[in-house]
Amino acid sequence: MKHLRFDRHEIKKAQLNQDGHLYDTPVITRTGVFAYRNPDGSTRRELRLPEEVFKQDSLDTLRGVPITLGHVGKAGNNNTHGNIGAVLSAGKQDGDNLIADIVIHKSNVINQDNQELSCGYECDLEEKSGVWNGQAYDVIQRNIRHNHVAIVKKGRAGVARLNLDAADEDFDPITQEINNPKPKESNMTKVRLDNGIEYEAAPEVVAELNKLRADNADLIKAKDTAEAERDVAKADLKELQDKQAQIQTEAIAEAKARIELENQAKAAGVEVKQDSSDREIKIAVISKIRQDMNFDGKSDDYVQGFYDDACVQLSKSERNAQSQRNQITQNRQDGQDSSNHNSGRISAAAAREKMLQGFHNSSK
Incomplete structure (x- = not known):
């Protein structure tokens, strides 16, 4: 050195x-x-x-x-x-x-x-x-x-x-x-360092030091900006991931609700079209119970209330109809059993008569 x-x-x-x-x-x-x-x-x-x-x-x-x-x-x-x-x-x-x-x-x-x-x-x-x-x-x-x-x-x-x-x-x-x-x-210039100490230095040295300081400040600013952008991107990604999970859950719930609605409509005898809205299907189901309703200008919650009531009524009607079908089936089964029983008794008498006739012919 x-x-x-x-x-x-x-x-x-x-x-x-x-x-x-x-x-x-x-x-x-x-x-x-x-x-x-x-x-x-x-x-x-x-x-x-x-x-x-x-x-x-x-x-x-x-x-x-x-x-x-x-x-x-x-x-x-x-x-x-x-x-x-x-x-x-x-x-x-x-x-x-x-x-x-x-x-x-x-x-x-x-x-x-x-x-x-x-x-x-x-x-x-x-x-x-x-x-x-x-x-x-x-x-x-x-x-x-x-x-x-x-x-x-x-x-x-x-x-x-x-x-x-x-x-x-x-x-x-x-x-x-x-x-x-x-x-x-003197062509020297005083320069203050970061530790607070002042020195005399040539102007070109001071200029270079100031340039280095400015460059360092720019680098720090760029670093802070990059870190802020990175943090914002991470926050946006986390929010998007949370929204995706929520959207997926809501989509599944909506799909299930749609399937249940279509099944209910089909059970009520309503024709379901692919482009039919949920509101239109619900009104069609309500019309099976009440044909005098007009839902123009009414809210979806208003329609939902009548739809829920219609579903209850339809469910009751279905239970009653099922009960009647069960009773008819039971009656038929009882009638058939009675007929079979009578038929069996006639056949037994005929058999005895035939057997007696056989005995009579034998004794002759």
Whole structure:
């Protein structure tokens, strides 16, 4: 994992050419133990060994990197607005220090309060603690790759700054701007996180954060809408299932009632047509008992009352008719039994007469 670091050192005696460009070969960085602040506020002491600081691969990464007015994060194509110069050469060892040739194109930004250097670079951290030249350290920096060099107001070690005296400060054609620099306007924007903490961030970071928040809000809204639609669909399905069961029960009851009505009508001698309504069949049954009724404008309950009465009357008539049929059948059976009985008596007398006649003939 690469870690971004910013170190500060002094620029040596600077020279200004006729175009207002400032040239120098200042100290860019050095070896030693540097302290960095962790996100939680604690301090991490990192060792920059000579074999890492002066490794040729690392020194070559300085050539061509931009010089920026203040740190702009990791400098790249999107940070050209902060570039005020460039490093012209690879780094070189100068004792414990690392130096390089630089040029500053916007020299009017240099003054006594704004002439120190801060080196921005990436490195790997080896989690190994110890003591180096009497200084304790927590980790070791490895594979240092330089990204940019920044002009800042206050350096880290006090050895990397532009070496300008009072006379040098008057070299710029815009002397008034050098001696009375305009306050630097911050382009940072405050952003409040969900936990209530406020941070300063670049406008594009704030815009992206706001976009992510809006997208998240849209996703939550869509999720809530989908859940509501799902719950409504489930409720509708449950209601439909309940209605289907009720409809099925009612349909069965209606079918049974229709069958009973048709059977009753047929028993009453009423012709039932397929397209006859229940009301029409009931009125036809009533007409078998009472022909003087007119049900126009009457309610179905009114018709039902007369129908129930007609069914009772028809049932009584049917029972009476059945009783009469039973009596007739019984009478017939009794008459037949009597006839058979008489016939049997005649036959017995004839038999006796025949038997006597036989005896008489025999005695002759």
